[in-house]
Amino acid sequence: MNDFPVPLVGIFGGTFDPVHYGHLRIAEEIAELAGLREIRFVPAGIPRLRRSPEASLEHRVEMVRLAIEGNSRFILDEREVIRGGVSYSVDTLRELRQELGKDVVFCLVTGADAFMRLAEWHRWRELFELCHFIIAARPGHLLSTGSRASPGALPQELEAECRDRWISSAESLKYVSGGLIFTAQTTLLDISATAIRARVASGKSIRYLVPEDTRDYITANDLYRE
Numbered sequence: 001m002n003d004f005p006v007p008l009v010g011i012f013g014g015t016f017d018p019v020h021y022g023h024l025r026i027a028e029e030i031a032e033l034a035g036l037r038e039i040r041f042v043p044a045g046i047p048r049l050r051r052s053p054e055a056s057l058e059h060r061v062e063m064v065r066l067a068i069e070g071n072s073r074f075i076l077d078e079r080e081v082i083r084g085g086v087s088y089s090v091d092t093l094r095e096l097r098q099e100l101g102k103d104v105v106f107c108l109v110t111g112a113d114a115f116m117r118l119a120e121w122h123r124w125r126e127l128f129e130l131c132h133f134i135i136a137a138r139p140g141h142l143l144s145t146g147s148r149a150s151p152g153a154l155p156q157e158l159e160a161e162c163r164d165r166w167i168s169s170a171e172s173l174k175y176v177s178g179g180l181i182f183t184a185q186t187t188l189l190d191i192s193a194t195a196i197r198a199r200v201a202s203g204k205s206i207r208y209l210v211p212e213d214t215r216d217y218i219t220a221n222d223l224y225r226e
Contacts, residue, residue: 005174009100010039011131012109013080013089015193016060017053018218019067020210022191026136029186030109031073034134034170039109040077040096041068044087048122054197055223057081066213088122093130105177106131112183119158128165128179135183200224 012027019041031039043060046052053060061081068074079095080087093106108131115135118124127133154162165181167173173180191209199206201224206215218224 002175002177006103006105006177007037008034008107008173009096009104010034010036010107010109010134011042011077011089011093011096012039013042013044013087013092015047015050015053016041016043016064017055017193018060018196018210018214018223019064020191020193020196020214021208022189024067024211025189026186027074027109028071030134030136030184033184033186034107034173034182036073036107037104038073038075040075042077042080042092045080045084046086048086048088059217059221059223063214063217066217067211069213090121090123090126090130093127097130102177105173107134107173107182108132109134109136111135112137116154116158119155119161125161128161131178132173132176132180132182134170134173135181136186136188137183197224201226 010027010031012023014023016023023041027039027041030036041064043057043064044053045057055063061076061078065076068076080092083091089108093108096106108127110133112135115133118127121127153159162181165179167180167182170182170184173182196206196209199209200218206218210218
């Protein structure tokens with residue numbers, strides 16, 4: 001427990017294949033809601049629990065770079081791409097702790113569906129020692145109740161680990177070094193990278209689904225074409 005508030009740094013990982021307005025809006029609202037000093041977009045190298053991305057590492061990194069340009073709170077963090085191999089959040093957080101020291105507190109931003117699979121993550125229990133969790137949950141989702149999970153919403157092993165970690169106010173995150181869970185009610189746009197790739201493959205417009213610079217990059221590099 002800290003006697004005074006410590007700056008919060010958000011960690012937002014994903015394949016970003018491609019990054020889109022849904023990602024950006026979640027990051028913007030969570031940064032504002034939780035008072036994050038910054039939020040780091042961390043493109044995954046090789047994801048462990050989902051299919052391999054269609055775009056290359058280099059393309060995905062560049063699309064994120066273009067998408068977040070101009071937002072002073074958004075930072076591109078390429079460490080998982082540089083590290084190579086399968087990406088593990090626990091390794092990323094340990095590296096960041098070594099680099100930034102104990103003067104900041106990390107908040108891992110994740111969707112509700114991804115959080116429900118947390119017990120499948122590599123060395124997942126260690127994550128509670130390294131960071132807080134901020135869950136972006138749409139209204140009506142099983143994890144949208146704020147200060148607790150709905151009964152039976154989580155797998156038994158995960159529910160037992162999380163039972164005393166739920167908080168109702170993001171302000172509490174600044175006073176503890178890790179281990180808390182906050183559910184953020186954000187505007188979750190019904191946009192998916194899968195649908196975007198399908199539209200590109202069929203020659204349909206993706207305008208207003210991704211930032212213009214990212215859209216131009218996809219077109220210029222002929223990404224996601226059949």
